[in-house]
Amino acid sequence: MEQIRKDQLTKKDTQKRLMKRLSAPHPAALILILSIGALILIMTASISIGVSDIGWRDILESFTAFDSSSTSHVIIRDLRIPRILAAALVGAFLAVSGVIMQALTLNPLASPSIMGVTSGSAFMIAVAFAFHPQSSYWQLILWSFAGAGLGTGMVFLIGSFSKRGLTPVKLALAGAAVSALLQSLSTIIAIHFNVARDISFWFAGGVAGVRMESVRLIGILAFAGLIVAFALSRSLTIMGLGEEMAKGLGIRIGWIKFISVLVVLILTGAAVSIAGTVGFIGLVIPHIAKKVMGMNYRWVIPGSAVFGAGLLVLADMAARTINPPYETPVGALTALIGVPFFLFLARKEGRG
Amino acid sequence: MDRSNQPSPYKDKAFKRSAWLFLFLICLLGVLVMVSLASGYLALTPADIWRTVTGEGTAAHELLLYQFRLPRIVLAVLVGTGMATAGAIFQGVTQNGLADPGIIGIHSGSGFFAVLYLYLLTLNQDQPPVWVNTGLPFAAFIGGISAAVLIYVLAWKEGVTPIRLVLVGIGVNAGFSAALLLVQLRMSESDFNRALIWLSGSIWNASWAAVLRLLPWILIFIPSALYKARVLSVMQLGEEMAVGLGTAIEKERIKLLTIGVALSAASVSAAGGIAFVGLIAPHLARRLVGGKFQRLIPVCAVIGAILIVLSDTLARTILAPTEIPVGLIVSVIGAPYFIYLLITIKE
Numbered sequence: 001m002e003q004i005r006k007d008q009l010t011k012k013d014t015q016k017r018l019m020k021r022l023s024a025p026h027p028a029a030l031i032l033i034l035s036i037g038a039l040i041l042i043m044t045a046s047i048s049i050g051v052s053d054i055g056w057r058d059i060l061e062s063f064t065a066f067d068s069s070s071t072s073h074v075i076i077r078d079l080r081i082p083r084i085l086a087a088a089l090v091g092a093f094l095a096v097s098g099v100i101m102q103a104l105t106l107n108p109l110a111s112p113s114i115m116g117v118t119s120g121s122a123f124m125i126a127v128a129f130a131f132h133p134q135s136s137y138w139q140l141i142l143w144s145f146a147g148a149g150l151g152t153g154m155v156f157l158i159g160s161f162s163k164r165g166l167t168p169v170k171l172a173l174a175g176a177a178v179s180a181l182l183q184s185l186s187t188i189i190a191i192h193f194n195v196a197r198d199i200s201f202w203f204a205g206g207v208a209g210v211r212m213e214s215v216r217l218i219g220i221l222a223f224a225g226l227i228v229a230f231a232l233s234r235s236l237t238i239m240g241l242g243e244e245m246a247k248g249l250g251i252r253i254g255w256i257k258f259i260s261v262l263v264v265l266i267l268t269g270a271a272v273s274i275a276g277t278v279g280f281i282g283l284v285i286p287h288i289a290k291k292v293m294g295m296n297y298r299w300v301i302p303g304s305a306v307f308g309a310g311l312l313v314l315a316d317m318a319a320r321t322i323n324p325p326y327e328t329p330v331g332a333l334t335a336l337i338g339v340p341f342f343l344f345l346a347r348k349e350g351r352g
Numbered sequence: 353m354d355r356s357n358q359p360s361p362y363k364d365k366a367f368k369r370s371a372w373l374f375l376f377l378i379c380l381l382g383v384l385v386m387v388s389l390a391s392g393y394l395a396l397t398p399a400d401i402w403r404t405v406t407g408e409g410t411a412a413h414e415l416l417l418y419q420f421r422l423p424r425i426v427l428a429v430l431v432g433t434g435m436a437t438a439g440a441i442f443q444g445v446t447q448n449g450l451a452d453p454g455i456i457g458i459h460s461g462s463g464f465f466a467v468l469y470l471y472l473l474t475l476n477q478d479q480p481p482v483w484v485n486t487g488l489p490f491a492a493f494i495g496g497i498s499a500a501v502l503i504y505v506l507a508w509k510e511g512v513t514p515i516r517l518v519l520v521g522i523g524v525n526a527g528f529s530a531a532l533l534l535v536q537l538r539m540s541e542s543d544f545n546r547a548l549i550w551l552s553g554s555i556w557n558a559s560w561a562a563v564l565r566l567l568p569w570i571l572i573f574i575p576s577a578l579y580k581a582r583v584l585s586v587m588q589l590g591e592e593m594a595v596g597l598g599t600a601i602e603k604e605r606i607k608l609l610t611i612g613v614a615l616s617a618a619s620v621s622a623a624g625g626i627a628f629v630g631l632i633a634p635h636l637a638r639r640l641v642g643g644k645f646q647r648l649i650p651v652c653a654v655i656g657a658i659l660i661v662l663s664d665t666l667a668r669t670i671l672a673p674t675e676i677p678v679g680l681i682v683s684v685i686g687a688p689y690f691i692y693l694l695i696t697i698k699e
Contacts, residue, residue, distance in 0.1 A: 162695045169515050173694055176455060176522050180627060181687035184680040192674045279526070328537060335530035339523050343506055346519040 028299035031292060032306065039310045043088060046317045047080045054080075078212070085219070086210040087316040087330075088309035090275040091285075093222055093267040095308025096229050098282025099289065099301055100260050103236040108345055109168045111282035112148075112268045116178035118279070119186075120151020121272035126186035130193035137214050137273075141221075145269035152265065154178045172346075208320075208327050210274060218270050225266045226305060232260055233297035240295065278331045280338020281308050287341070311337075370641040370651060377654040381429070384658060388428075388665040389421050392672070424558040427622060428664045428678070429657040430566050432629060434619035436656020437577050439630020440637070440649055441612035444584040445605055446517050449635065449693060453496075453616040454627025456521025460528035461499025462492035462620040468535055489569060489621040496617035499524055500609055562622055569618035573611050574653065580608055581645040588643060626679040628686025629656050635693065659685075 048054045054072045062073040094112055101110040112118050124147025128135050135143065158174045189195075235256045239246045243253055271278070289304040312330070315337070319328045390396045394416060396404075403409040404417050435453070442451040442458075453459055469491035507513075507520040583604045586594045594601050616630065637652035663681040670676065 158691055158695060169519055170694055172519055172522055173450060174691060177687045177690045177694065180455075180683050180690075184683035184687070188671070188676050188680050188684070191676060192671045323538070326537065329533060332530040332533040335526055339527035339530065342526070343520055343523040346516060346523055347506065347509060 028293045028296070028303070032299065032303055035303070035306045035310070039088070039306050039313070042310055042313050042317075043084050046084050046087075046313050047076060049317055049321060082210045082212040082215050083208065083316065084313055085215045086274055087312045089215065089218055089222055090271045090278060091281055091308035091310070091312025092226070092305040093271040093308075094278065094281040094312075095285035095289070095304040096226060096301055097264045097267045097271070098308075099286040099297070099304045100229060100232070100236065100264050101282070102286050103240060103297060104257060104260050105171070106240070107168050107171055108287070108348075109172050109283070109342075111280070111286070112264070112271075113179075113277060113279035113281075114172055114283060114342075115155045115175040116151040116182065117148050117155075117264070117268045118151070118272050118277040119179040119182040120149070120154070121145075121147040121269055122277050123147050123182040123186045124150065125273065126189045126195070129195045130189045133195075138217065141217070141270060141273040144273035145265055148265045148269040148272065151178060151182065152261065214274055218274050222267060222270050225263050225270070228259065229263050229267075229301050230298075232256060232263070233301050236260070236297045236301075237295065240297075276331065278312065278334055280334045280342065281311060283345075284338050284341045285311060287345075366642065366644075367647070370647040373640055374650055374654065377651065377658065381654055381658050381661065384661050384665070385425055385429070388425050388661050389417065391665055392421065392668050419559075423560045423563050424664070425661060426563050427558040427566065428660040430563065430570050431619045431623040431626065432633075432657035432660030433574065433653040434566070434570050434615040434656075435626060435629040436633035436637075436652045436659070437574055437649055438612045438616035438619070439656075440634040440645070440652045441577060441584065441608055441615075442630065443634050444587060444645060445608050445612070447588065448515070448518060450518050450631070450690070451521070452628060452631035452690075453612070454625055454630060455525065455690075456503060456518055457499050457523075457525035457528055458496045458521075458613060458616050459620050459625035459627065460525050460532060461502075462496040462617040463625050464528045464532045464535070465495025465498070466492040466621055467532060468495075471535055471539055486565060489565060489618045492617040492621035493614055496613040496620070497610070499528065500613050566618055566622040569614060573614045573618075576611050577608075577615070578646075578649055580604070580611065581649050584608065584645040585643075588645075624677070624679060626660070626682050628682050628690060629659055631693075632686055632689050633659060635689075 044059070047059050048056065054076060058070070058072045059076060061067070062070075062076040066077065067073050097117075098111040101112070101115065102108060104110075121144040124143045125140060127147075128140055128143040132139070155171070155174050155178055158178075159171070162170060235246070235251050238249055238251055239253065239256065246253060268282075285304050285308040286300070289300050289307055292307075293299040293303040312334070315330050315333045318333055319330045322328050386398070386401070389401055390398060396413065396417070400409060400413055401417065404413045409417075438453050438458075439451075442453055442456075443449055466488055469488065473487075503517060503521050503524050506524070507517045509516070583599060586597055586599050587601070587604070589597075591601060619626075633652045633656040634648065636655050637648050641647045641651050659682065660678065663685065664678045667676040667678045667681045670681075
């Protein structure tokens, strides 16, 4: 009887059952809702904090009754809001890219900055600045995508040439080397074409001076990317059990991998084109999200997006307030958070 | 005891071969130095150089040669020697072919302390006193030592595995780089730019004073490295064997690492962080003369010097009149080599 029942289960059913068993030990949905609430709170707080502090009433009024003669209203509308939205978007993109990369490579150290993807983007942006100084923002994003592809391609090429594939350690080393190479080339280009000032911004990372139109553009693009990422979540969860298993359950691995890489390129490219190379978010957040949300990517992916957004909004707030009126590069701050975490993972991983 | 039965080290075939190789490399370095002297935005002919050396050249040539090109090339040779030897020591002590002081954070540690030192001492002072520059290598040395200790402590988990050491080193490197950025931002814009160029590895503002600051470090620590070369060779036999042969391994490790850090920190304080020299030079040297450190260190030192002089010549000429920091050229050459090593390395 039991045997017959098992035979009748289709692949889809097995997948569903598996997902049930993998779902979070605690109510992930509740955590997600709470953290979205927290994110909104942080973002609102972030509007009021900065070089010039702005009261709650002004914030409210700037939405309900916008007055273009009021300085604080203009600051809120033209400076703070685009910037905070950009920080949230970039944080979410990088975190989700990190999750997907870690899921694809089954490698806990995989992330956009460690694998050289962000350096690739920054390199192509440097090239664009040098050879097509009149590039529109839209074109810059395309360059950035191409660069993300370049960085990823290089690391994967190295992986396919190495004898036993890329172990976590080799991946980190290959990423460091690729980053060093691309950064050196970008700096050479920057110095030669006298665009060092424009480019150093992209390497330090930051969301100051972001304009609303770029946020809108990125927002649309990335929203699509996030939805695709969400759609991929089930396949990624099952692939986390091993490729054999996933194949047996009817996942088209090659196809899923292709789409995933595409999503990573779009998300990372978009993030770099707006905020430069902000490191370590794609490394740290996925680990935290997996700890909190369990192993089901259906929850891990949105969770990472929200956590990543929160972290970068906080980091950007710190960047504005640590040394006013100067801006501290956000990339340096996220590195200060990320490095201890990386060290922790390195201690755990570097056994061999 | 009859010593004549023992094989004399000087008749050793391998020794002879590496001695010839060493001589050949020295000659190659000499030729490169000549080429480097002649090339640049203002090109000099060999005849010009000859006339200037014999004292019959024009005043302009004399200035160019003696005050700009020559100190720069001498500095390049010293820095290359120091960094390559430091790399050989690090690779020997950690028994890890990928342990380059630039990649594992020794350079950024040195750079961080050096910049911090400059920042704190030149605060509110328009004309910093002369001794500030003399102290710079010491500050860099302290930074390098702190980085090394930090890496060692963080990588320690019932012993240190080579690969964990490098991985932790990458993390420490990122940390110091971020800290460095934060210090740099507190500087004025001109200081900031100067620090940036210096940190990406540059010797274009070389002067005889800079050469004199670096020289004592090289003169003290390269011979000590040579003196300790035997210990390094013994270490390659494995820890147990080394202990069995009467090596106090932890003590020797610390001594060797101190020498290595001193060499790399002094070089960094003169030329900024030039990564990959300490990686490539020892590897090439090992290919040429094998793994015995008594032979490897001298050859490695010369290769390092060749590498930096070559890169510096390229940096000056390739996009002239733009000067590219030499460290960037070395990275462009070195990173692919590092990747190649990574692909072929056996775990």
